[in-house]
Amino acid sequence: MQRVFETFKQAQRIGSGPLLSSTLSPVAPPEDPNRLYDIYTSSNETRIISDARSAIIYQQTGYKLSKAEGNAWVDIYAAYWKAVGQVIATETDARAGTWSAVYDAWKELANLLIKGYQSADFEAWTLPCLYVTGKYLRTFAIKADDQARRRGTVTFSSGFQDDIVSDYGKNDKLEDAARVINRIFTLCISDRAPLEESRKWGLYYVINLLFKTYFKLNSVPLSKNILRALQANRTDMPVLESFPASHIVTFKYYVGVISFLEEDYVQAEEALTYALALCHKDARKNRELLLTYLIPCRLLTTQSLPSAKLLAAYPHLEQLFKPICQCIKKGDLAGYDKALIAGEEEFVKRRIYLTLERGRDIALRNLLRKVFIAGGFETPKDGGAPIRRTRVPVAEFAAAIRIGSEIGQTIDTDEVECMLANMIYKGLMKGYIARERGIVVLSKGGTAFPGTGV
Numbered sequence: 001m002q003r004v005f006e007t008f009k010q011a012q013r014i015g016s017g018p019l020l021s022s023t024l025s026p027v028a029p030p031e032d033p034n035r036l037y038d039i040y041t042s043s044n045e046t047r048i049i050s051d052a053r054s055a056i057i058y059q060q061t062g063y064k065l066s067k068a069e070g071n072a073w074v075d076i077y078a079a080y081w082k083a084v085g086q087v088i089a090t091e092t093d094a095r096a097g098t099w100s101a102v103y104d105a106w107k108e109l110a111n112l113l114i115k116g117y118q119s120a121d122f123e124a125w126t127l128p129c130l131y132v133t134g135k136y137l138r139t140f141a142i143k144a145d146d147q148a149r150r151r152g153t154v155t156f157s158s159g160f161q162d163d164i165v166s167d168y169g170k171n172d173k174l175e176d177a178a179r180v181i182n183r184i185f186t187l188c189i190s191d192r193a194p195l196e197e198s199r200k201w202g203l204y205y206v207i208n209l210l211f212k213t214y215f216k217l218n219s220v221p222l223s224k225n226i227l228r229a230l231q232a233n234r235t236d237m238p239v240l241e242s243f244p245a246s247h248i249v250t251f252k253y254y255v256g257v258i259s260f261l262e263e264d265y266v267q268a269e270e271a272l273t274y275a276l277a278l279c280h281k282d283a284r285k286n287r288e289l290l291l292t293y294l295i296p297c298r299l300l301t302t303q304s305l306p307s308a309k310l311l312a313a314y315p316h317l318e319q320l321f322k323p324i325c326q327c328i329k330k331g332d333l334a335g336y337d338k339a340l341i342a343g344e345e346e347f348v349k350r351r352i353y354l355t356l357e358r359g360r361d362i363a364l365r366n367l368l369r370k371v372f373i374a375g376g377f378e379t380p381k382d383g384g385a386p387i388r389r390t391r392v393p394v395a396e397f398a399a400a401i402r403i404g405s406e407i408g409q410t411i412d413t414d415e416v417e418c419m420l421a422n423m424i425y426k427g428l429m430k431g432y433i434a435r436e437r438g439i440v441v442l443s444k445g446g447t448a449f450p451g452t453g454v
Helices: 002-014 017-022 035-041 048-058 067-092 099-119 128-150 172-189 199-216 222-232 245-261 265-278 284-301 308-312 315-330 333-342 344-349 353-358 360-374 394-404 413-425
Strands: 391-393 431-434 439-442
Touching: 002 017, 002 035, 002 048, 002 067, 017 128, 035 067, 048 067, 067 099, 099 128, 099 172, 128 172, 128 199, 172 199, 172 222, 199 222, 199 245, 222 245, 245 265, 245 284, 265 284, 284 315, 284 353, 308 315, 315 333, 315 360, 333 344, 333 353, 333 360, 333 394, 344 353, 353 360, 360 394, 360 413, 391 394, 394 413, 394 439, 413 431
Parallel strands: none
Antiparallel strands: 391 439, 431 439
């Protein structure tokens, strides 16, 4: 532990939160793979408290801790030493330790750290310690629950992606971790110190950690409680732009996804676009996640498709969306349905299936537009400029829909009229249906299909 305590002293002297948080990492760095083993073997159960007290309280050089603060750090590092022992036991011999025991030991560390901020008044520059503790609390909870499932404690199917998709199942440790992380959130948002010394500077990191946890638990509605609390305290908060870019991008991503799932596509597009503009160009995984939701959003809000160049830069997105985009451009309804079925499993896991299903209206709009264009021009009167025929028989639209649909699918005239009425209602066509004459009267002046340039 001597190396840990020396780093602790250096961090206290210069006030470096990241350096201080490195002393609480449960992962050995690549350049020092034996770090955890060295830490654990350097002390024992009976000596760890006295070792920590001697190094932290009695050997203060260049920094000054209050009695309460010093004792709090002693308890924290004693808990850290015990947690490291559990990590080593579990990683080296599954019979000697379990991830559940690791989680319990790390939870004790987290609770002592929270207590340190509450009673010993740790300074705000130490916030990265909360980040590290909360991050690995969630990690160990997931490992503990996975291990329990593998041992037959519960039946569960793993999720598609750790932070955006999860299945239903028993997640006792992760649910418990969410409650502890929520305490960290309360610790930060309730701080009344001046902003330059406030724990509020750690809010967005903790919020993002909560969002990840709630998404993993398939408890996305709980995220709304966090957003409401944030809104209620907005007058006492630093402006969003003053936080680290990584915190902002992650926060906006989750806000966008939450809005997306609530079918508020305008707000979702706004948040996701903001995050994409701020996201580092080399963070390809993050940009791909943002585009996974932004592409369907823009399909519905602006009826726009991603460019071939954009999709080519992300092969996985190209595999997902290229068939759908091609069918939309061609107005191929049958092809669109097949593309949805082909990607259904992944679309459902990413929670974008229903949104893409609505995108079929855009494919239908393009098919109807082809009928409109094929109708040609009316004979101009008084030598005026020719204008497109705007009175189109319903039978022509019906024929196009039958041709574009799956072979063998029967569609009667009433169903076609219902489709046309829906298109007009949604603003994808402008005009009205004259049922007594069996025609659709479309708007003149290039507005029959708004935004398409026809």
